[in-house]
Amino acid sequence: MNRQSHRWVLALALAAVLAGPAVAQTATPSQADTTPNTTVHLIRLLVEQGVITAQQAQALMEQARREAVAAEQRAEPEIREGDVRVPYIPETVRDEIRAEVKDEVMAQAKEENWAAPNTLPDWASRITLFGDVRVRNESRFYSGDNSVEIFDFNEFNDENYDLRGLTQPPLLNTRESRENRLRVRARFGLQAALTDTWSAGLRIATGSSDSPVSTNQTLGGGLSKKDIWLDRARITWAPGVWNITAGRAENPFVSSDLLYDGDLNFDGVSASWGDVTFSENGAFFGTLGAFPLSYTSDDFPSRDFDKKGSDDKWLLGTQIGADWRFNEDNRFLVALSYYDFHNLRGERSSECVLYYGDNTCDTDDSAPAFMQKGNTLFLLRDIALNPADEAGTAMPQLVGLASEFELFDLNLRWDTPFIGGYKLRLAGNYVYNNGYSEEEMFRNAEGQVINNFDQNGELKSGRDAWMVHAAFGPSLDLERVGDWKVFAGYKHIKPDALPDAFNDSAFHLGGTNAKGYYLGGAYAFTDGVFAQGRWLSTDEVYGPPLAIDVLQIELNARF
Structure with a gap:
């Protein structure tokens, strides 16, 4: 691969990394943690290869920082006074809760005769x-x-x-x-x-x-x-x-x-x-x-x-x-x-x-x-x-x-x-x-x-x-x-x-x-x-x- 081709490969890799926030939503925690270091290394390589200038590299670094902060804010919204934090409940537990509530409500309905309205005067x-x-x-x-x-x-x-x-x-x-x-x-x-x-x-x-x-x-x-x-x-x-x-x-x-x-x-x-x-x-x-x-x-x-x-x-x-x-x-x-x-x-x-x-x-x-x-x-x-x-x-x-x-x-x-x-x-x-x-x-x-x-x-x-x-x-x-x-x-x-x-x-x-x-x-x-x-x-x-x-x-x- 010649030098020009190598520059284009680096540029495409950088573009993929900068587009990473859309993919990061489904990434595992370990993958999300390594994404910022990868971006920095690619930008430095582009400067060394002469693809971009130092000023352009600085601009790219700033853009990557802003996007990382924005992604973090979307992933963890701000908790304010009065907010309720709801933990994640597995689907099997939710099914059990639904069944118990249904049984209790039906028992009460039969006892109070409102399970089947208009059945009796x-x-x-x-x-x-x-x-x-x-x-x-x-x-x-x-x-x-x-x-x-x-x-x-x-x-x-x-x-x-x-x-x-x-x-x-x-x-x-x-x-x-x-x-x-x-x-x-x-x-x-x-x-x-x-x-x-x-x-x-x-x-x-x-x-x-x-x-x-x-x-x-x-x-x-x-x-x-x-x-x-x-x-x-x-x-x-x-x-x-x-x-x-x-x-x-x-x-x-x-x-x-x-x-x-x-x-x-x-x-x-x-x-x-x-x-x-x-x-x-x-x-x-x-x-x-x-x-x-x-x-x-x-x-x-x-x-x-x-x-x-x-x-x-x-x-x-x-x-x-x-x-x-x-x-x-x-x-x-x-x-x-x-x-x-x-x-x-x-x-x-x-x-x-x-x-x-x-x-x-x-x-x-x-x-x-x-x-x-x-x-x-x-x-x-x-x-x-x-x-x-x-x-x-x-x-x-x-x-x-x-x-x-x-x-x-x-x-x-x-x-x-x-x-x-x-x-x-x-x-x-x-x-x-x-x-x-x-x-x-x-x-x-x-x-x-x-x-x-x-x-x-x-x-x-x-x-x-x-x-x-x-x-x-x-x-x-x-x-x-x-x-x-x-x-x-x-x-x-x-x-x-x-x-x-x-x-x-x-x-x-x-x-x-x-x-x-x-x-x-x-x-x-x-x-x-x-x-x-x-x-x-x-x-x-x-x-x-x-x-x-x-x-x-x-x-x-x-x-």
């Missing part, structure tokens, strides 16, 4: 459905030494039994056992959240009758269809710590089945408040309620021109309590209540002339709407004898409650960890009838008390009732698969300690004048499905012998 998203089904095998065992003269006074009132004795009075079965009676209970309801503070709810349930204390439906009956009843229907307003409910709703009071059966619902209005803290772990709560038990009929007495004014029966209740939650598993609760069963006591009628064809007396509406057994009773009607046929005068009677019922009710409950991390619950309930007075009972009944006498003709009753209860297991509410619990308790209920219409319908088959023990256990097969067994053994407190044992084995499902 807005009101449907504010409704919650719930229910439960129970299948129970129940056996009732009666002692052969029981009295056979225990009246069924609820049926006595239903048929206005004639005291002339032309027919046998209605009597309870007291000696013939009933084994393996299959029964079901099904309840289904909904709750609608109308706003943040307003809600409504209703529930329907099975039942062999309109008894307030049982939704059990006895199977059989020639495979006939079974009845469905309105069990609850209520509207609730819950501003702040208050909860105000009107309609037919669940029991708003802290109580036990010594006084109120677990199936009992309350008609009326209640106002409850809670979460009023008085210490780090404790809070007060309370409830007020007014519940109609029965109303005087608009046209009572139906055959009289002069109608009777309102003499309605009410349950008025108030409760205050405290709840100490020391931790998740350690809790102590106390509640004191006062219940006034207003006008529940019966009234003796004025002289009642029935032999002219009338069929009512002026205090018939004071008869209880429902009874189980145990309370002291008296004859309501003062029936006048027909002067023309005194012996043949019909004597259809009704009975009423002899005692007033003004109850103080104390409930205690303690939940605490026990051996091996298991849970123990101890509970107690004491009821005292401040309205009980034997003297007042006889005066109001005008001497017509008809039951709860001993062999010497003395009234055997009482004003108090109590119970104790203990439960043990890993979870007393059977919340998880494999949870179990065992429980036992004892009750003692004197005849007029409380109204016999509303307490547990299984213990002594309902009512008062009962004492005895119960024990049982339960096991959860899966979430919402558990089996339970109970044995209840009872006797009378006073009066004719009446011993009843009850065995219940059941399967429960709730949703």
Whole structure:
């Protein structure tokens, strides 16, 4: 190669180097670092070969410096205050982030029902459905030494039994056992959240009758269809710590089945408040309620021109309590209540002339709407004898409650960890009838008390009732698969300690004048499905012998 050709080669090499910023964007760091030195060497060689002058070389060196600075500024932009520097994230990591975010968003969308808009109307998203089904095998065992003269006074009132004795009075079965009676209970309801503070709810349930204390439906009956009843229907307003409910709703009071059966619902209005803290772990709560038990009929007495004014029966209740939650598993609760069963006591009628064809007396509406057994009773009607046929005068009677019922009710409950991390619950309930007075009972009944006498003709009753209860297991509410619990308790209920219409319908088959023990256990097969067994053994407190044992084995499902 001659000298002229060598000069052109050097010039082309220099041009390529000076065009380097466009290529340098894809160069590796090591290549970018060597580019400035190469340019300087080429310019010096061109000067030595006489291709360019020293002044031209200086100009080229300055141009190369400016272009290098500009390239560096483009590669690393100036970082100013407030700028955010974003590091490089590999594509695989970005894919993982996208997948996680997508899963979280879709889960939230399904939960809040906006993944598929317009699929359901807005009101449907504010409704919650719930229910439960129970299948129970129940056996009732009666002692052969029981009295056979225990009246069924609820049926006595239903048929206005004639005291002339032309027919046998209605009597309870007291000696013939009933084994393996299959029964079901099904309840289904909904709750609608109308706003943040307003809600409504209703529930329907099975039942062999309109008894307030049982939704059990006895199977059989020639495979006939079974009845469905309105069990609850209520509207609730819950501003702040208050909860105000009107309609037919669940029991708003802290109580036990010594006084109120677990199936009992309350008609009326209640106002409850809670979460009023008085210490780090404790809070007060309370409830007020007014519940109609029965109303005087608009046209009572139906055959009289002069109608009777309102003499309605009410349950008025108030409760205050405290709840100490020391931790998740350690809790102590106390509640004191006062219940006034207003006008529940019966009234003796004025002289009642029935032999002219009338069929009512002026205090018939004071008869209880429902009874189980145990309370002291008296004859309501003062029936006048027909002067023309005194012996043949019909004597259809009704009975009423002899005692007033003004109850103080104390409930205690303690939940605490026990051996091996298991849970123990101890509970107690004491009821005292401040309205009980034997003297007042006889005066109001005008001497017509008809039951709860001993062999010497003395009234055997009482004003108090109590119970104790203990439960043990890993979870007393059977919340998880494999949870179990065992429980036992004892009750003692004197005849007029409380109204016999509303307490547990299984213990002594309902009512008062009962004492005895119960024990049982339960096991959860899966979430919402558990089996339970109970044995209840009872006797009378006073009066004719009446011993009843009850065995219940059941399967429960709730949703």
